[in-house]
Amino acid sequence: xxxxxxxxxxxxLKTGQSMTLQCAQDMNHEYMSWYRQxxxxxxxxxxxxxxxxxxxxxxxxxxxxxxxxxxxxxxLRLLSAAPSQTSVYFCASSQTRGNEQFxxxxxxLTVL
Amino acid sequence: xxxxxxxxSMDSYEGQEVNITCxxxxxxxxxxxxxxxxxxxxxxxxxxxxxxxxxxxEVASLFIPADRKSSTLSLPRVSLSDTAVYYCLVGVYFxxxxxxxxxxxxxxxxx
Numbered sequence: 001x002x003x004x005x006x007x008x009x010x011x012x013l014k015t016g017q018s019m020t021l022q023c024a025q026d027m028n029h030e031y032m033s034w035y036r037q038x039x040x041x042x043x044x045x046x047x048x049x050x051x052x053x054x055x056x057x058x059x060x061x062x063x064x065x066x067x068x069x070x071x072x073x074x075x076l077r078l079l080s081a082a083p084s085q086t087s088v089y090f091c092a093s094s095q096t097r098g099n100e101q102f103x104x105x106x107x108x109l110t111v112l
Numbered sequence: 113x114x115x116x117x118x119x120x121s122m123d124s125y126e127g128q129e130v131n132i133t134c135x136x137x138x139x140x141x142x143x144x145x146x147x148x149x150x151x152x153x154x155x156x157x158x159x160x161x162x163x164x165x166x167x168x169x170e171v172a173s174l175f176i177p178a179d180r181k182s183s184t185l186s187l188p189r190v191s192l193s194d195t196a197v198y199y200c201l202v203g204v205y206f207x208x209x210x211x212x213x214x215x216x217x218x219x220x221x222x223x
Contacts, residue, residue, distance in 0.1 A: 004155075035213075042199060042213035043156065090155045100146070103155025 001026050004104035006091050012110045013081040021076040021107050023091030031094045032074040033058070033101070034066065036087040043090060049074055081111045116200045121218040130187045132217050134200030137181050145176060145183045148199045148213070156199060156213070160185070187219075195221045 007022045025032065033048035035058075045058030049068040063085060065077040074093075078085060088108050092101040117135040124130045136145070144163050148156035160167055162174040162183070173186040187194055199216040 040215075042215045044213075092155070100158035100161065101148075101156075103157070106153070106155055 003027065004091055004093055004102050006089075006104035006107050008107060009105065010108050012112065013078070014112055015082060017081050019078050019081065021078070021089055021091075021109070023074045023076065023104060024072050025074075025091075025093040025102070026072065027093060027095070027102065028071060029093035029095050029102070030071070031096065031101075032068065033092050034064070034074070034076045035090045035092065036060065036085075037090060037106075038087050046076065046089075078109075083111045085109065086111045116202055116214055118198075118200050118214065118217045120215065121220070123220045123222055124190055125222050126191055127189055130190050130194070130219065132185045132187075132198055132200075132219065133182055134185070134202075135182045136200070136202045139180050139202050143180075143202050145174065145180075146201045147172070147174065147185045148201065150197045150199065150216070159198075190219075190221050192221050192223060195219060 004025045013019060030051045034046040035043040036046055037043045044060050046060055046064050047055055047058055047066040049055045052068050052071050055066050055068050063079060065079060068074050086109060088106045090106045091104040094101045115138060144161055146161040147159040149159050150156040160169055160172045160174045162176050164176050164180060167174045175184045197216040197218050199213045
């Protein structure tokens with residue numbers, strides 16, 4: 001099993017550009033989520049999904065969209081990148097609500 | 113949301129037992145307590161989870177008193193590789209309960 005994979009590992013964007021961060025898991029987990037981690041800070045929940053076709057907002061959803069068309073994939077879209085979105089983004093999945101979350105390696109995003 | 117409070121940082125020598133305490137005064141009946149470890153440039157990794165009393169696995173123990181308003185992660189005989197940030201989380205659900213990681217405890221192991 002590859003676990004949770006994220007692409008790309010690094011990305012530089014200009015203000016106003018859009019892009020999609022990819023996340024995939026091969027563990028057949030129902031729950032997936034996106035976090036951002038700013039330097040020296042903890043992780044903050046952006047969006048989450050409790051299953052295919054179901055998504056909801058987390059703590060800091062503004063400027064981001066998600067969709068969950070399959071169990072495996074949970075892409076995060078930045079609609080119009082801003083410097084405040086410079087961060088490391090982690091995707092995570094878990095088998096059931098409350099179980100341990102498995103994290104991907106992260107995507108380091110810089111917005112100029 | 114059961115807010116958690118942890119020490120910002122701790123230092124310990126190799127070979128010692130390290131105890132990191134987390135306060136969560138507003139913990140709800142259905143909340144579990146979960147600890148994660150994060151190394152630089154990596155995603156967090158699950159360490160241990162518990163509801164009450166004591167839980168032990170191959171890497172750590174988790175002590176939870178009867179009132180569940182705090183919990184203590186115990187790392188036996190730490191090594192340099194245990195240098196990391198440790199996060200205490202309280203809750204069960206994603207989403208609106210905003211299961212946050214907080215800023216964690218930065219543990220530094222000294223040779």
